[in-house]
Each structure stands twice: as C-alpha cells, then as structure tokens.
Amino acid sequence: MKQELTALESSFNQLLETLLIKKLEHEEFTLKLSSEQSQFTRFNHAKVRQTGCVADGSIELTLMAEQRSSSRQFPFTGNSEKDWQKAHQALQELRDEITILPIDPYLVLPSGNNTSREVHHSNVLAQEDVVSSILAEVTELDFTGIYAGGIVIKAYGDSSGQKHWFATDTFTLDYSLFISSGKAVKGTFAGNNWDVASYAAKINEAKKQLNLLSHPAKELPRGQYKTYFAPAAVADLLQMLSWGAVSEADIQQGNSALAALSRKEKQLSAKFSLKENFQLGLVPRFNELGEMAAPELAIIENGLLVNSLVNSRTAKEYQKTANGANSSETLRTPEISPGNLRFEQILSNLDTGLYVSNLHYLNWSDRPTGRITGMTRYACFWVENGEIVAPIENLRFDDSLYRFWGENLVDFTNFQEFIPEVDTYENRKLGGSLVPGMLVNDFTYTL
C-alpha cells in the first residue's frame, strides 16, 4: 500500500505544481482528487455472486477568472505524464469556455493557507482471503451482502497554496441473514482492522436474533404505536436531514424541512441534540474550497437549531458566516447525543409497541412540515408487557420529525452505536453516523 500511495501522492503533487506554474495571473483554480482501489465481493445464499476489483481515480479542475468559473473532471491514473496531458487539455478547454459564461456574483475564490496530511494504514484482508474468511463463518446460514475494502484517497490543492491529502485503508461488510420465511437480521462490520474474533462475535449475535424471527409474524393494523428505534433506524432518519433540511441554502430557498424550526415556529424535544463531530477522524475535514471545518459544530442543541450548515458560497449570497460546510451542505460526520435510557430498560419502557431495528426507502412525504414516509425492514418485533412476542409484517410509516423528535420523543438511549456509511455510488464512501437508539410515543403507521 505504501508504495502505491507514495506514487499517487507524488503524481498529484506534480500535477498541482505544474498547474501553479501554468496559471495566468488573473486565474485561480482548485484541484480535487478522488481515488480508490477497492475490492467488491457480493454474496447471496452464503455463496459468491460477483467478485472483483476496481482501480479508479478522477481529478476535478475548476478554473476561476473574471468572476466566472467552470470545471473539468478527467481520469487520474498516477501516470504523471498522461495525467498532465489530460489536465493540460482541460485547462485549455476551461480557458476557452470561461469567458462566454455568465458572471457569477457569488463565486468564492480559494483563499487561506490550510494544509493537512492524514494517512491511515490498516490491516484489511488480503484480496485472495476475503471470500474464505467471510464465508467460513456463515456456511450454514442464508447470508447475503457485500464486502467492500481497500484504499480511498481524497486530496485537494489550489492556487492560493492550500493542500490536503487524506488516505485511508478501510473495509465494510454489509450483510443480512435470512430465514425461510423471508425475515432477516441486518448487520455491518467495518473498520481498518479485520479481527476474526470480532467478526465471529457479530455473526453469533445475529444468529440469536434469527431465533426470535422464526415465530409466526404478527400483522398489525394501521395506527399509532409506541416504538423503539434501534440505532441503525435512527441513522436512517438522521440521513433525511442531509436531504433538504440542515442546509442554509435550502432554508433560504424554501426547500428545507427545518424552515419552521429555523423560524422558531416549531421546536424539537430538549432531549434532541445533533452535532458534526470531525474528531471521530473518519472523513476529511476539508471541503471543496480547502476550508477546514471545526472539530465539532453544534447543529441542534436541546431541540433548537443553533447552526445550519453554511458553505462560503451560501454565506456570500445570504450574508451569513461560513462554517466549513461542503458544497451540498450535507452532514459528513453526524452525532446525535445520547439520552438516559439504559439498554436493559428498552423493552420495559416500551412496554407494548414496536421494536424497529431498521428502516427502508425513506422520503419526504411533505417536506415543509417535516413529514417522512418509509418502511420498517429486517428484525422488527411486536412487544407486549416488555417482552418480544413476534416479528411483524412490514409496516409503512408516515410521521413528522416535529413529532418524533419533538413532543413524542420519550428518550434516547444512554449508549451510541457507530453506523458505517456503506454507500458505493460512483465511489466508496467513508465515515458514518454515531447515534443512540430512541423511544417514541404514538408513531404513525399507515399501511
């Protein structure tokens, strides 16, 4: 890994240096690298469905001049000569194009002198050992899912002299264990060190839950039920805040579910606090302008919106103060604060209601009122008098975050779980959410 990383870093640095030399006086630029060498092995029925490796990398060069900007993205291979050929062609195209574009009054030029370099080495499985190591533990189970592992690099450089390099070698195993009725237990195993004992323990834990699923499923009528959401389900709800909620631009442009919270027309429970926590160290702190986010940024404190995510462009447009947000103003390393509900109290405090392990396919059903719809999925149970009685047939829910994180929130658990990001659209994503479980009154199920 070390040799490959060195070659890629050297090539990126060379590209950046050459661009700094070629840059004209009135021009500014940013240079972003996203690169990965990943193994993806897909499983079904405890067998291999697809397996392979992807070596990918791309550079995005953004040129700014005369209050205008445009970008070009092209492959980055680590071959300095070939990468420069592509960069040179991109630079020429950008110079030709930029003068005929409209003026952008909110264009933000790179500035500052931030630099950083983080390289996280690891002990992930060798490519040839992935299949046997994973399947040996699950041969008698209906195991399905994906292993994704390898090096991910994010880097940045610009015309003002900022430079960042973030490289990490990690894996995620995102899996489900099914029984013949179609019910399943979901699990994730992630990190930068493949520990055989920890993996075996995760699988054994899941096996215990499978026994609970084997009881006949209970079909519940639509209605409102007291519900415990396990941390993975809370993480799904939390993700919605990155889609038209915590972004300052969305708030300003009529596109945010938290607009009512922002206007102080509504508030959430005093038990709900949310922050960005970069101290977890799992994702780069720099954004698309090389700006560094603070180690921590409070977003919701005791039910009140204390900060939205503001990038420099939004700040310029709406006269706000930027706080290092990324270009899409989405959560990158969110953490919901724990509450007071102890693990052993969960079922007794739920008493009678639903234990929801995971959710599926969430969407705003009415964004301005914060209403979210979605489905229960995997290991969800009916609980009576503090005892798990039966798995449930999946239910559709439709409820507002102003209710379930507001007046109906009973408490969060006093423990948190890290729910890793397993998204692999375009490239392998990093990080995840640190969240507790939560108990909610009268959650609305509709179908």
Next chain:
Amino acid sequence: MWSELKKAIASFHIPADWIGIRAVRETAANRYVRDGIPQANGKSTTEGAMIEVLVNGCLGYAATNSLELESLESAAQIAYKQALAASKWWIYPFKETERPKVVGEYNSPLLEPLDTLSPGEINDLLVRMCRTLKVHDKIVQTTASISTSERESWFVSSNGSEVYQKFISLGTHYGAIAQDGAIVQQRTNNGWQAHCYQGGWEVLRQEHLWQRVQQVGEQALELLTAEECPNTCTNLVLAPDQMMLQIHESVGHPLEIDRILGDERNYAGGSFVSTQDFGQLVYGSPLMNITFDPTVPGEYASYGFDDTGAVATREFLIKEGVLQRGLGSLESQARAGVPGVACARACSWNRPAIDRMANLNLEPGNATFPEIISDIEHGVYMESNRSWSIDDRRYKFQFGCEYAKLIENGQLTKTLRNPNYRATTPEFWHSLIKIGNQDSWQMYGTPYCGKGEPNQAIWVGHGSPVCVFANVEVFGGGS
C-alpha cells in the same frame, strides 16, 4: 480501440475459459442555473475498461481507468485471481453460452449534435428559463439545468464478440418553488429530472417550450392557494409523468430476476413475485400490457445489445394482465430457468452488469383523455411525482405528486395541493379500469435508478398513457 482491445485479449497470459473486455468512454456536461445565476458549469470525462474472466464456471472482474496494455494485462491477472479465489464458493456454474458471440453496432438517433449550442448559449437559455419561471414575488426559487452525454462502449471477447454502441442523450429540468409564509409548494416540468431522452438539441426544441416554462411557474403559484387534497378513497387518474414512476417501482423492480433470486436482498430488496409466477400470475387487470422495449427511437434506455452482448428485442412482460417473463439477463435466466430479456447493464466501466429495466412501457388503450374524465363522477387527477417510497418486496407503496385536480361530475374542477396516494401493488394494478389511447401516451426517462452492490445509478425510460384506477386511498399533506 478495437485493435487495442483485441490485442490485449490475445496477450493475456491466463488459462481462462472466456475473457471479455468492455471499454467505456463518456463525456458528460452539466449546466445548472438558479435564480438566473450560474451554479455549475462542468464537463466530466471518464474512461476505463472492465475485464471479466470465466474460470471453471466462476466469473471474476477487474476494472481499470488506464487503457494501457500493461494495465489491462494487470487487471486480467487480478480478475483471474478473483475468479479462482471464489471458485469453491461460486453461486452458479456459468458457461460460455451465457456470453454468446455477437457482432453489431448501435447509434442513438441524432438530428442536432450536442456541439450545436455553445456553453454560453446554453447558459443564456437557462437564465431565460429562470426569468420566465419567476411569475411572481412569491416564487422564491427558480432552477433550470441541462445535462448532455456522449457515451461510447466497445465490447470484445475471446469468443469473437465485437459490439460498438454510441449513446447521445440530453436531459432538461426546470422548476419553481413558491412560498407564502409556512406554505411552500414546488412545481417542475413533469417531475424531477424526468425529461431525459436519447438525441441532440432537437429534444429541447419542443413546440410551446416557453409557454410550458411559464405554466410551471404559474402552477407553483397556483398551488399556494389551492385546497388540500382530500383524505378519501376514490377514482385516481394518473398522468403519464406519474405513471412513469408507478411502472418503474411497482412493475419494473419486482420483475427483476436477480431480485427474485435474492441477489439484491441486502440492499434494494427482494420481490413479492416468485419464479413460479411466470406465465401464471394475474398481475393486474386485463387492460394491463407492459413491454420491455429497448427499440423505441429516442427513449432514454434504448440500445442494441446489453453489456454482456445479448441482442435487445421488444418483449411483453405482462400481457392482458398476466405475467409473461421477467427482467433477467442470460445469467439470471440460466439460474432461474425462466424467460427473460437482454437487460444485463452496468452504469459504467467500473461496475459489473446486473439485471436492469431499460425502457419499460405501458401500451396504450382506446380512451381519449376527455372521455376518461367525463366518465368519472368523483376522483382526483394527479401529475408529476414528488415523493416515492415502496417496500423491499415492492408491495406496499406511497407516492406523492406535485399537482392535482379534483374531478367532479365528469369535469376537472379545483386545483389540489399535496396529493398523495398509497396501496399495495397487486390491489392497485387490479384496480386499473381505463387506459388512455396513443394520443395521451408520453415517454419520460431518468438517470437515477439505483440498485446493486456495489451501487449503480442507471438510466431508464418509461412510456405510458393516462390511466384510471378505482377506489384508491388518496390523501393530503401534513400540518
């Protein structure tokens, strides 16, 4: 490209039963303006090759973004090792017959090439769209974007396949958000990113373009004072731009054979359909005829061959309400033993092909739109998707639309806001009681069909007439 790829295959030193290389080069541009101010002007080029190797019935792959011979050779070695490492654990013993020899070419229809308009002219268009959308001070956001793509793919194999395909596509999107205090409404041109087609600038130059842009702005404003959609069970009339989503989610995905075989259970989900259902299951009313059709000129997911080289043909998936075949590639057909279609597709060179929808179309019926409305005593007519959610077995769904009209005594009357409906898939398709004729048939497309592990977002096309469903639960927004 041909000679390099063939030379590469000939030079690989691996004892494989079959080797294939699929090289892809795509240049895509995206230009986006909000409130008349440029937000994004970008062009991206990706190129690379996916090498697949069949060893003892086991396929392994390796993908590289370097097309140098030594990179391809190195990738072939990695693919071979991947296949060998998995060979004891392989789910199905594939044969070379699942990758038959095929030779051919496909080109998108094209009248006005993508370089007909300069980046400056495209931005001017987008700025004008934003200005036209801004019909009132209560329009708080206007957006317009145009994306274009030129994608070439070359597929060669050790058993003599040579397929070249060139796809040229153009997608447009524009919309407005209106706000009056706490009331916020959005209106877009037929839903989010629904105008995606193969072709050049002729796709944009539709009749009444500017009237339509203005209408979208006016309807956003109109929704601010519209009545809330009632909570009731009634006749639901869906416009083709919502039928697109309905077909996609509740017919397309459940018929994917890889889902039925369980490949997707950990991510996208399974299906309420089983392999025994093909040829048997009465999926919906006898009016329901759904085709898999990659041959429609200009529809977004048209092609000549899938990404494993299977020849694409039009096939009925559902005929007169009865399930005929599934959306399954040659690999899935071999595994499941049921008929499928040429649908193994990958989003780019860096992902392996999986079962995908391509164009999925609902065939037209006989009724005109006025006839459809005039026959309804009470109902709701809905246009343009704004919210979608369906369970992992593709059974219980809830969809929301941007714009609706009440139907009273055979006439469209009041405008309604926040229209939603929910049902289960079989119940819903059995309630199809009337279907529009060719005049109401419209096709749309989207680049964002997500599926697969590793994840892939791919382009699909859907055509449909206006449809009527009886006794559906409809409801309005929150408070």
